[in-house]
Amino acid sequence: MRFIPLVMMIAAAGCAAQQGPKEGAMDSQRASKVAVVLRVRLIEHEGGNKYEWDTVHLVRVIKNESKHKFPDQFRIAHDNGEAGVPEGESTVYLEPFNETDESLWKLLGGSAATGVSHPH
Amino acid sequence: MFYEDVKLKRGDTVYGLGKEYGYKGTEWHKIWDDPKNAPLVKKRGQPEHLQVADIVFFPIPWKTVTRNLCAETRGAAFLVQRDGEPGKRMSWVQTVYQDNQPVKGTTKFCVDGCPADDNLPFYWTDGEVASPPKWIQDFSGDKKVKLSKTFGDKPSRNPPKAGQDTTKWRAIVSIAVVTDKRVTVYDSWVWGFDLTVAGKSTKVGPRAADPSEVAGHLHLLSIGLGTSADNFGKQGWTFRKPPA
Numbered sequence: 153m154r155f156i157p158l159v160m161m162i163a164a165a166g167c168a169a170q171q172g173p174k175e176g177a178m179d180s181q182r183a184s185k186v187a188v189v190l191r192v193r194l195i196e197h198e199g200g201n202k203y204e205w206d207t208v209h210l211v212r213v214i215k216n217e218s219k220h221k222f223p224d225q226f227r228i229a230h231d232n233g234e235a236g237v238p239e240g241e242s243t244v245y246l247e248p249f250n251e252t253d254e255s256l257w258k259l260l261g262g263s264a265a266t267g268v269s270h271p272h
Numbered sequence: 273m274f275y276e277d278v279k280l281k282r283g284d285t286v287y288g289l290g291k292e293y294g295y296k297g298t299e300w301h302k303i304w305d306d307p308k309n310a311p312l313v314k315k316r317g318q319p320e321h322l323q324v325a326d327i328v329f330f331p332i333p334w335k336t337v338t339r340n341l342c343a344e345t346r347g348a349a350f351l352v353q354r355d356g357e358p359g360k361r362m363s364w365v366q367t368v369y370q371d372n373q374p375v376k377g378t379t380k381f382c383v384d385g386c387p388a389d390d391n392l393p394f395y396w397t398d399g400e401v402a403s404p405p406k407w408i409q410d411f412s413g414d415k416k417v418k419l420s421k422t423f424g425d426k427p428s429r430n431p432p433k434a435g436q437d438t439t440k441w442r443a444i445v446s447i448a449v450v451t452d453k454r455v456t457v458y459d460s461w462v463w464g465f466d467l468t469v470a471g472k473s474t475k476v477g478p479r480a481a482d483p484s485e486v487a488g489h490l491h492l493l494s495i496g497l498g499t500s501a502d503n504f505g506k507q508g509w510t511f512r513k514p515p516a
Contacts, residue, residue, distance in 0.1 A: 199346060199428035200375050201368055201443075202385035202395070227376065232426040233349075233407035250389050252499040256377075262405055 177243045177270040178214050186260050188246040189215040190222065194237045203229040203249075203258070206237040214243065220254040231262035238264060242271040274514035275308055275329040276449050276456060286319045286328060293330045293449065294356035294420075306331050332449055332514070334362070336459050343475040347428035347441065348465035350478065351411060354447055358418040364395040365457060365511075366425065366445040367492040369464075373429045373439050383496030383504070384425070384443070391498035393455065393509055394448060395423060427464075431471040439467040444481050444489045453509045457493070460486050486513060 183189045192208035199205070205227045213222065229249050230236040236259065237244060245267045249256035259267025278289060287300040295302065303309065304319055308329040316322050334356035341350045356362070366384040378386045383393055390397045396419045400408075404417050411424045423445055432439050442464035449456040460481035466474045481489065490512070494505035504511075 197430070198375070199373075199430055201370070201382075201427045202389070202425060204428060205375060231405050231407045232428065233411055233424075234405075249387070250499050251391075253387070256387060262407070265406075 177272075179243070179245075179269045182245045182260060182266070182269065183215055186245045186247050187215075187217040188220075188222075188257065190244050190246065191241060192228070192237065192244050193241045194239055195225065197236060198227070200229070200232065202232060203262075204232050204236055205229050208237055208244075211241060218248075218254065220257075226255070226257075229256065229258040229262075230264065230267070234263035234265070235268075236264055238268060238271045240272055243269045245269070273331055273333045274456075274458070276332050276451060277515075278328050278330060278451055280322055280324055280326045280328060282324055284322075286322070289328070289330065289361075291357070292359045292361040293332065294334050294359040294362045296357055303328065303330055332456075332458075334447065336447065336461070339461060339478050341463050341475050341478050343465060343473045344426065344428065345473065346430065346467065346471070347426065347473055348463070348475045349411070349426040350424065350443075350445070350463050352423040352445060352461065353412070354421050354459070356421070358420045360420070361450045362420045363448040363450055363455075364419075364423040364445060365393055365448045365455065365489075365493055366395045366423070366443050367489050367496070368427075369440075369442040371440045371442075372432060372436055373441070381492055383493055383498075388498045391500050391507075393493055393496060393498065393504045393511075394450075395425075395445070429467055431467060432469050434469055436469065438469070440476075441465050441467070442476065444485060446481075446489065453507075455493070455509060455511045456514055457486070457490060457511055458514045460489060 191212040195207040207227050210222050245260040246257040247260050249258045286303050290300045290303050334354045336352050337355045338353040368382050368384050370380050374380050401419045408424045409415050444460050444462050446457040446460040461478045462481050463477035493511040495503045
């Protein structure tokens, strides 16, 4: 009777570890500054002109107070000369790229320094 | 040097406008005493007596003094600075040819930033001018960088895929003098980079744009898109070379 809950706890912990951190994968202070917080996995750095673009795979929506529904794959801008979305999985804090196109988003502050946390 | 002709509106002063066109406040007399303004000076006597709809000619002597272009791993980095003081009516415009690697959602030719980050034809957004991003502070080596005096860009691409030609990314950047929706464009520089399939980047330029390139640059600015459906020309913006 005591053994079964323990096994379940171990199994649950293992499962959580495989999926990556959840609640712990967000910086609440940064999250309060933006409408969108996502867990993403980098597919490719594309480059760009004034801004550089990173193509990412959407892993999980942590917070989305925008009207935009993020597809499985989309692009995130950052200022050129700044670090963008890192390799692997990370949490991104997004601000609108401009005032009209709801499909275009940019890292908070234009940089991974402010717009990315919890790389994994 | 050329003259920017400005029809005065209520509240305009030679002192205030001079600061917006890149002069120090103490230099208002350089404008007032310019021979081009002699008929107006004779008519009004004192700057305080100017009236709405008077036309003042502002000498624009500013020129680029720094043009540093470096090849980067996947592109190039270009820093341009002009002399003179900062000024709200002094800006930069850049048109870009993206060759075989246009940013998704944009065309080969575009007005930077492309895709558009605002609905103005200028390189820097108003927000960036008010608070320069860290990257341009770092790039210029000046924490107090003034973007009306400084242009910087670091375009990059992935190497073209096998079977594609070398990516030949090119841009023309110019100083822009802004009076209402009229933009006078001058001191234009062609720059860019070639990026081979093997990933080798070579800088191209900078060199002064020739007259045909400037004409193309002006045309692109006019047909360029901001964040609205209408191009800049349809929005009422005009782009010109300095008047003779």
